[in-house]
Amino acid sequence: MAPTAPTIRGGPTTRPSCARRRPKPEKLRLSAELRAFVNNKLKQRWSPQQITRQLARTRPGEPAMNACPETIYRGLYNGLLDKRTARLRTRRTRRKRQRRGIPSKNAIPRMRPLHTRPQEADERRRAGHWEGDLIVGRGQASAIGTLVDRATRYTRLVHLPHGWKAPQVRDALVKQTADLPPSLRRTLTWDQGRELYLHEQIEELTGFRIYL
Structure with missing residues (x-):
């Protein structure tokens, strides 16, 4: 005689709490418009942070037309973007392997992280909080820096005729912000590029408080 099946008490069977949800489809995979925009900007040598x-x-x-830098990096490394034209400034198309617990030789020392920036800078209500970036030209033959005031959107170009390594960027930022009064030199936010390796010297010479 076959054993009787055990009686299950209670309501309908529910999904086990440990079951994993399916991952969300990637934005770049879903949106041809977003892919085209990102492809175009990478082709122009924009950084993922600039694109974001x-x-x-x-x-x-428009959440579907917004993407964080990590989404762009993943899209490039996973083949969702056109590798023939869309490349990072470093020209890498594969993610660089990282070893946990071992600091990168290219890490910028003593960075002040972005999440510690004053709320006043985020609110964009007071002039003097700037965003800086480096735009590299075709074939990495030239570059220019940009400074944009977060409140007024006033923009300054940082000319780099002698290159864009850390010493040249330091000297150019000091020279081209020297005419700003202290009240307009509150904070400067920049991507974590090696050109800002000397951020502590820039702070000392300009009065900006720099966040990376």
């Missing part, structure tokens, strides 16, 4: 900020400014309130 541009999307936030030009497509506010």
Whole structure:
């Protein structure tokens, strides 16, 4: 005689709590418009951080047309973007392997992280909080820096005729912000590029408080 099946008490069977949810589809895989935008900007040698900020400014309130830098990096490394034209400034198309617990030789020492930046800078209500970036030209033959005041959107170009390594960027930032009064030199936010390796010297010479 076959054993009787055990009686299950209670309501309908529920999904076990330990079951994993399916991962969300990647934004770049879902949106041809977003892929085209990112492809175009990478082709122009924009950094993923620049692209993220541009999307936030030009497509506010459209989550499907916004992407964080990590999404862009993943899209490139996973083959969702056109590797023939869309490349990082470093020209890498594969993620660089990292070993845990071992600091990168390219890490910028004693960085002040972005999440510690004053709320006043985030609110964009007071002039003197700037965003800086480096734009590298075709074939990495030239570069220019940009400074944009977060409140007024006033923009300055940082000329780099002699190169864009850390000493040249330091000297150019000091020279080209020297005419600003102290009240307009509050904070400077920059990507974690090696050109800002001497950020502590820039702070001392300009009065900016720099966040990376």
